[in-house]
Amino acid sequence: MSDTYRTSRQADPREGEPRGHDMNGPYQTTQQADPREGEPRGHEPGWERVDRRTAAVSAVYSLAVVAPIVLAMSKFLADRDVPPAGIVAANAATALLVIGATVAYDVVRWRKTVFRVTAGRVEQRSGVFVRTHLSIPRDRIRSVDITADPVRRVLGLATVTVGSGEHAGAEGSELRLDPLTKDRAEELRRTLLDRGERSRQEQSAEGDPALATLRWSWVRFAPLTVWSLVGALVAAGAVYKALDLIGLNLLSWDVTRRIWQELQEMPLWVAVLLVAGAATAVGTLGALALFAETWAGYRLEREAGGTLRVRRGLLTRKSLSLEERRLRGVEIAEPLLLRTGGGARVRVVATGLGAPREDQHEQVDALTPPMPRATARLVAAHVLRTDPAAAFDRLSPHPPAARRRRYFTALVCTGLGFVAVAVLDTLFTWTPAWAWAVPALTAPVALALATGAYRGLGHGLTGRHLIVRSGVLARRTVALDRAGVIGWQISRSPLQRRSGLLTIRATTAAGKGVYELADVGTDQGLTLAAAAVPGLLSPFVERTGPPPPGG
Amino acid sequence: MNELRLRQPRHSADPRAVRYWTVDAVIGAVVVVVPLAVAYQLTGRPAALGAAAAGAAVLAVALTVFAPRVYYRAVRWEVTDEAVYTRSGLMVRTWRAAPLSRVQTVDTVRGPLQRHFGLADVTVTTASAAGALKIRGLDHEEAARLAEQLTLLTQATPGDAT
Numbered sequence: 001m002s003d004t005y006r007t008s009r010q011a012d013p014r015e016g017e018p019r020g021h022d023m024n025g026p027y028q029t030t031q032q033a034d035p036r037e038g039e040p041r042g043h044e045p046g047w048e049r050v051d052r053r054t055a056a057v058s059a060v061y062s063l064a065v066v067a068p069i070v071l072a073m074s075k076f077l078a079d080r081d082v083p084p085a086g087i088v089a090a091n092a093a094t095a096l097l098v099i100g101a102t103v104a105y106d107v108v109r110w111r112k113t114v115f116r117v118t119a120g121r122v123e124q125r126s127g128v129f130v131r132t133h134l135s136i137p138r139d140r141i142r143s144v145d146i147t148a149d150p151v152r153r154v155l156g157l158a159t160v161t162v163g164s165g166e167h168a169g170a171e172g173s174e175l176r177l178d179p180l181t182k183d184r185a186e187e188l189r190r191t192l193l194d195r196g197e198r199s200r201q202e203q204s205a206e207g208d209p210a211l212a213t214l215r216w217s218w219v220r221f222a223p224l225t226v227w228s229l230v231g232a233l234v235a236a237g238a239v240y241k242a243l244d245l246i247g248l249n250l251l252s253w254d255v256t257r258r259i260w261q262e263l264q265e266m267p268l269w270v271a272v273l274l275v276a277g278a279a280t281a282v283g284t285l286g287a288l289a290l291f292a293e294t295w296a297g298y299r300l301e302r303e304a305g306g307t308l309r310v311r312r313g314l315l316t317r318k319s320l321s322l323e324e325r326r327l328r329g330v331e332i333a334e335p336l337l338l339r340t341g342g343g344a345r346v347r348v349v350a351t352g353l354g355a356p357r358e359d360q361h362e363q364v365d366a367l368t369p370p371m372p373r374a375t376a377r378l379v380a381a382h383v384l385r386t387d388p389a390a391a392f393d394r395l396s397p398h399p400p401a402a403r404r405r406r407y408f409t410a411l412v413c414t415g416l417g418f419v420a421v422a423v424l425d426t427l428f429t430w431t432p433a434w435a436w437a438v439p440a441l442t443a444p445v446a447l448a449l450a451t452g453a454y455r456g457l458g459h460g461l462t463g464r465h466l467i468v469r470s471g472v473l474a475r476r477t478v479a480l481d482r483a484g485v486i487g488w489q490i491s492r493s494p495l496q497r498r499s500g501l502l503t504i505r506a507t508t509a510a511g512k513g514v515y516e517l518a519d520v521g522t523d524q525g526l527t528l529a530a531a532a533v534p535g536l537l538s539p540f541v542e543r544t545g546p547p548p549p550g551g
Numbered sequence: 552m553n554e555l556r557l558r559q560p561r562h563s564a565d566p567r568a569v570r571y572w573t574v575d576a577v578i579g580a581v582v583v584v585v586p587l588a589v590a591y592q593l594t595g596r597p598a599a600l601g602a603a604a605a606g607a608a609v610l611a612v613a614l615t616v617f618a619p620r621v622y623y624r625a626v627r628w629e630v631t632d633e634a635v636y637t638r639s640g641l642m643v644r645t646w647r648a649a650p651l652s653r654v655q656t657v658d659t660v661r662g663p664l665q666r667h668f669g670l671a672d673v674t675v676t677t678a679s680a681a682g683a684l685k686i687r688g689l690d691h692e693e694a695a696r697l698a699e700q701l702t703l704l705t706q707a708t709p710g711d712a713t
Binding site for chain 1: 553646647680
């Protein structure tokens with residue numbers, strides 16, 4: 001038993017400002033009367049229904065349930081010598097039942113779902129069994145996303161998701177309008193995100209608002225991302241499932257054994273090459289397909305009202321928007337493979353982004369597809385409204401002691417490898433000679449990684465941003481808004497103390513929550529941190545006299 | 552050689568915290584060492600288990616006798632008009648600073664053992680997922696005063712703290 005007393009920020013004095021992880025969010029998922037019921041009702045359009053063609057959509061989707069049932073039942077009945085007419089009748093009855101039930105449920109859902117946009121809020125009443133009333137104040141709306149999957153697209157429909165950015169993805173934190181007509185969805189998006197005349201003028205002055213549009217040559221980077229692996233798995237899974245449905249078990253025991261026998265009859269190197277080649281081919285195909293599906297028609301633009309909008313998708317079209325005042329910076333990510341190919345991608349560092357939802361292949365913070373590094377730098381700088389050269393070209397290196405530390409770690413790891421093999425050698429009398437080759441081979445890899453890790457380290461400070469670069473397997477360059485830094489964590493291990501190094505972490509409400517500046521020189525780091533956020537750290541920094549600090 | 556460094560925060564923990572941490576460590580040590588020793592006796596005294604028990608015992612002595620005193624010297628805190636500033640860490644020293652304008656919650660925690668020693672911990676969180684600052688081993692009345700003061704200062708600053 002322990003007592004915990006918590007006091008937190010109470011009412012926000014500036015109503016309408018975004019709040020972080022407040023305890024009492026803006027949602028009311030209750031059945032009670034809206035506390036703001038008394039506000040002026042001058043131009044309320046009244047309650048509105050979602051599009052009635054939702055019944056057609058659910059009918060089409062119910063086929064996904066019907067198809068396997070029909071296939072399984074046909075096989076079952078055919079095996080028992082039921083006449084074809086009987087099979088057809090049984091199938092038709094089942095199909096009608098399933099489709100009918102689904103459509104009926106959806107019609108009830110449709111009848112019970114109403115929404116309205118008032119001067120102050122967006123509200124939705126929904127729920128067949130449990131009635132919910134979801135209400136989001138309009139000034140808290142942070143995103144309005146539109147998704148149109150192939151079925152809805154054919155019918156000219158789309159799903160609108162209104163998020164207020166807090167606890168994104170959590171139950172009840174989003175308002176989903178499914179479906180609306182394409183035009184109504186777009187109109188709603190504009191209404192809810194556009195917040196004034198000033199920004200509209202600003203946009204007309206800017207001309208073409210597109211910050212980036214897709215070039216199909218970027219597809220060459222697709223196989224260099226982890227999505228090539230995911231894509232391969234997705235593709236293989238889909239094919240396997242489809243074949244399984246029609247009764248073809250691709251990976252049955254017989255087939256597997258035959259493939260295995262064939263492989264064993266070949267020389268080893270041919271078999272290895274063949275398997276590796278097949279895996280690469282499937283992976284590449286999957287990656288290309290996934291790239292096309294995700295990024296076809298990609299367009300990143302800055303909109304009136306201070307919103308960044310990403311539009312993309314081949315079959316399923318998506319429009320994702322992010323309020324610029326949630327933006328705390330951008331990240332240029334260069335995983336090793338992508339970096340080798342000269343590519344990079346840009347992500348946002350923003351508050352209130354949740355974990356990716358299940359149906360999203362792409363992470364919520366992805367701002368661009370993989371693209372050439374130079375383009376990524378330009379896009380990142382445009383998003384931040386800053387000069388790319390000033391932001392990303394003049395990063396200061398970390399002291400040589402940081403390099404020594406990385407080599408030291410590499411050597412320790414290699415040494416541990418040798419020790420491990422030595423221990424194995426003494427415990428078991430027979431250890432193959434090649435076991436010694438493992439740590440011997442890891443040595444150059446470890447040293448190469450150490451060199452890369454040191455080269456990756458860098459930092460800089462511009463008028464508005466703190467730039468932090470690190471990483472060798474996944475190199476990240478993060479430009480963090482200095483006004484978004486809400487604290488410092490500075491740590492020093494005994495070894496770092498001997499080398500005059502520090503690790504400085506900037507904490508922020510956005511993205512990962514903390515961005516690290518590893519192994520920076522003591523003077524260099526403290527000067528940087530004190531300058532980056534004026535007044536926060538400087539009262540605690542002092543100059544020492546000749547004797548080294550004892551702290 | 553004129554170097555920059557972080558000065559130490561003004562206040563230390565309450566001296567009674569040393570005793571509390573010692574008792575806390577003893578309880579932890581007993582929970583680990585005793586079962587190991589019993590198992591060693593019951594299983595026909597295998598060498599590996601004996602070594603583990605002995606090692607745990609040595610570690611336990613170090614943690615109960617020395618660690619609380621070292622920790623007491625390491626842990627420091629300070630609250631200015633603008634910021635909370637703490638230092639902590641037995642081996643790896645960590646200094647943390649957060650502006651009061653970004654503080655979101657102030658928690659005081661008192662476990663049963665802490666209550667016995669008249670102590671409390673104060674946790675100050677910001678909007679960052681990694682931004683919590685802990686002030687450990689305070690006199691419980693001082694902790695309550697501090698929490699109240701922090702809350703007042705925090706509410707005096709407008710904004711969303713992100």
